[in-house]
Amino acid sequence: xxxxxxxxxxxxxxxxxxxxxxxxxxxxxxxxxxxxxxxxxxxxxxxxxxxxxxxxxxxxxxxxxxxxxxxxxxxxxxxxxxxxxxxxxxxxxxxxxxxxxxxxxxxxxxxxxxxxxxxxxxxxxxxxxxxxxxxxxxxxxxxxxxxxxxxxxxxxxxxxxxxxxxxxxxxxxxxxxxxxxxxxxxxxxxxxxxxxxxxxxxxxxxxxxx
Amino acid sequence: xxxxxxxxxxxxxxxxxxxxxxxxxxxxxxxxxxxxxxxxxxxxxxxxxxxxxxxxxxxxxxxxxxxxxxxxxxxxxxxxxxxxxxxxxxxxxxxxxxxxxxxxxxxxxxxxxxxxxxxxxxxxxxxxxxxxxxxxxxxxxxxxxxxxxxxxxxxxxxxxxxxxxxxxxxxxxxxxxxxxxxxxxxxxxxxxxxxxxxxxxxxxxxxxxxxxxxxxxxxxxxxxxxxxxxxxxxxxxxxxxxxxxxxxxxxxxxxxxxxxxxxxxxxxxxxxxxxxxxxxxxxxxxxxxxxxxxxxxxxxxxxxxxxxxxxxxxxxxxxxxxxxxxxxxxxxxxxxxxxxxxxxxxxxxxxxxxxxxxxxxxxxxxxxxxxxxxxxxxx
Numbered sequence: 054x055x056x057x058x059x060x061x062x063x064x065x066x067x068x069x070x071x072x073x074x075x076x077x078x079x080x081x082x083x084x085x086x087x088x089x090x091x092x093x094x095x096x097x098x099x100x101x102x103x104x105x106x107x108x109x110x111x112x113x114x115x116x117x118x119x120x121x122x123x124x125x126x127x128x129x130x131x132x133x134x135x136x137x138x139x140x141x142x143x144x145x146x147x148x149x150x151x152x153x154x155x156x157x158x159x160x161x162x163x164x165x166x167x168x169x170x171x172x173x174x175x176x177x178x179x180x181x182x183x184x185x186x187x188x189x190x191x192x193x194x195x196x197x198x199x200x201x202x203x204x205x206x207x208x209x210x211x212x213x214x215x216x217x218x219x220x221x222x223x224x225x226x227x228x229x230x231x232x233x234x235x236x237x238x239x240x241x242x243x244x245x246x247x248x249x250x251x252x253x254x255x256x257x258x259x260x261x262x263x
Numbered sequence: 264x265x266x267x268x269x270x271x272x273x274x275x276x277x278x279x280x281x282x283x284x285x286x287x288x289x290x291x292x293x294x295x296x297x298x299x300x301x302x303x304x305x306x307x308x309x310x311x312x313x314x315x316x317x318x319x320x321x322x323x324x325x326x327x328x329x330x331x332x333x334x335x336x337x338x339x340x341x342x343x344x345x346x347x348x349x350x351x352x353x354x355x356x357x358x359x360x361x362x363x364x365x366x367x368x369x370x371x372x373x374x375x376x377x378x379x380x381x382x383x384x385x386x387x388x389x390x391x392x393x394x395x396x397x398x399x400x401x402x403x404x405x406x407x408x409x410x411x412x413x414x415x416x417x418x419x420x421x422x423x424x425x426x427x428x429x430x431x432x433x434x435x436x437x438x439x440x441x442x443x444x445x446x447x448x449x450x451x452x453x454x455x456x457x458x459x460x461x462x463x464x465x466x467x468x469x470x471x472x473x474x475x476x477x478x479x480x481x482x483x484x485x486x487x488x489x490x491x492x493x494x495x496x497x498x499x500x501x502x503x504x505x506x507x508x509x510x511x512x513x514x515x516x517x518x519x520x521x522x523x524x525x526x527x528x529x530x531x532x533x534x535x536x537x538x539x540x541x542x543x544x545x546x547x548x549x550x551x552x553x554x555x556x557x558x559x560x561x562x563x564x565x566x567x568x569x570x571x572x573x574x575x576x577x578x579x580x581x582x583x584x585x586x587x588x589x590x591x592x593x594x595x596x597x598x599x600x601x602x603x604x605x606x607x608x609x610x611x612x613x614x615x616x617x618x619x620x621x622x623x624x625x626x627x628x629x630x631x632x633x634x635x636x637x638x639x640x641x642x
Contacts, residue, residue, distance in 0.1 A: 071553075074469075077439075078446060081446035085453065097555045143434035168446070
């Protein structure tokens with residue numbers, strides 16, 4: 054149950070487990086080292102309120118009635134969620150653990166686990182989560198800048214970062230070199246790139262589309 | 264089912280073999296099936312011979328012989344699993360002579376209708392002497408020889424399942440106890456409020472008691488044959504079972520309705536086993552209504568006196584039971600639960616039978632109603 058008082062942008066450890074006592078114990082344990090905790094009794098409950106912008110990590114029980122932990126992991130992955138996942142399970146199924154880790158889980162802990170092991174993984178996952186968010190912010194920023202370009206500027210931007218000279222671009226697009234230079238300068242300004250290599254770096258961050 | 268032998272001694276054995284939770288086939292030297300139990304028919308009904316890995320098979324009985332036997336069994340209509348998933352089987356030699364472990368693997372992940380069941384087959388070699396072909400008693404003597412081993416094996420198998428179920432059931436309270444205690448240590452060191460620590464301590468006690476109850480229940484399950492009956496209020500036993508479930512949690516979303524008969528009748532029952540039955544049925548009902556798709560989960564618990572019977576009903580408004588498995592609900596290892604082993608209902612059935620009562624399950628299109636009838640006298 055989310056605490057409405059605490060700011061939602063504070064990094065949070067989300068716990069999804071169908072056992073009320075496991076939830077309560079984990080809440081207490083994680084709170085004891087100073088993290089903000091939110092608990093959910095089912096994968097569906099968590100998924101229905103999931104917010105891309107929330108930072109933190111997810112502690113996820115594998116076996117639950119309704120949507121299983123593995124299903125939730127898959128669902129989060131298809132929507133490109135950034136939240137690192139620590140899987141927990143009362144069953145030591147190795148194939149399932151391998152699958153979870155292959156699908157990007159930070160770790161797969163078998164219940165009952167030691168607090169130190171769990172807390173280490175949480176702090177690791179929290180770091181990873183904030184790193185992913187930073188990268189995502191940078192990428193989003195580049196995308197926003199790119200989206201502000203006019204169609205012509207986008208066209209010239211693409212040509213420039215593919216390494217073509219202004220002269221070649223002008224010839225290909227059948228416009229004057231001067232026009233290319235103007236659009237190029239405008240695009241550099243909007244992308245806030247000081248030089249070509251910065252522009253290329255920004256281009257790398259953009260999602261492959263169009 | 265082939266049943267060429269009609270004498271009563273065999274029929275009595277056959278009833279038992281029919282009900283053992285393992286697949287049994289008796290085949291003669293010509294690879295024709297002399298006997299097969301329903302479990303065997305269910306196992307092979309959908310299986311093509313190519314799906315069977317026979318590398319471990321006895322040398323006395325060739326692969327071809329076996330495939331022939333399986334093919335004849337295959338012609339029978341599918342009995343249980345008319346589902347689309349594939350199964351493959353492989354054999355392992357068992358420590359008992361003439362018996363084979365059969366490993367079944369379903370291709371559908373997470374959907375184990377039968378959970379890694381161990382099945383086994385007896386391959387009996389009836390003497391090929393023409394004078395003996397019509398000698399019916401010979402077959403059942405052979406069966407008798409294996410019979411003791413079969414019972415022993417299925418008991419071992421059940422124990423294995425019970426111990427794995429025990430591990431699963433103990434894990435949850437142990438995880439809670441460990442995490443609560445570790446949190447308490449940290450809270451104590453950080454001079455947290457005593458109240459917070461005390462709440463956690465209460466939960467540790469409750470979970471430790473729960474773990475103890477799991478062990479007692481399993482122990483009771485193991486010697487369910489020897490009921491120690493005592494007079495007890497059925498209403499009270501039911502309430503005690505309720506306390507061990509999620510329904511006791513104030514945060515539970517499930518609406519529990521109880522209609523207890525007012526006389527608070529006492530019956531002579533094995534209290535531990537009886538509570539085990541109610542707990543198992545309640546847990547099934549809870550699972551059925553917490554699927555996530557039920558908007559107002561509700562469980563109704565009623566007791567009433569109906570002529571010479573004491574009737575207990577547990578009704579839920581969950582998803583109900585798929586029609587294709589309704590006939591096999593009480594079979595050991597039949598489960599629709601992802602982490603179930605299919606021992607709950609068969610154990611319930613067994614325990615209620617020991618009380619000379621009956622247990623029936625109705626599942627309309629939606630919801631499930633389990634009715635237990637116990638005779639009021641002659642317990």
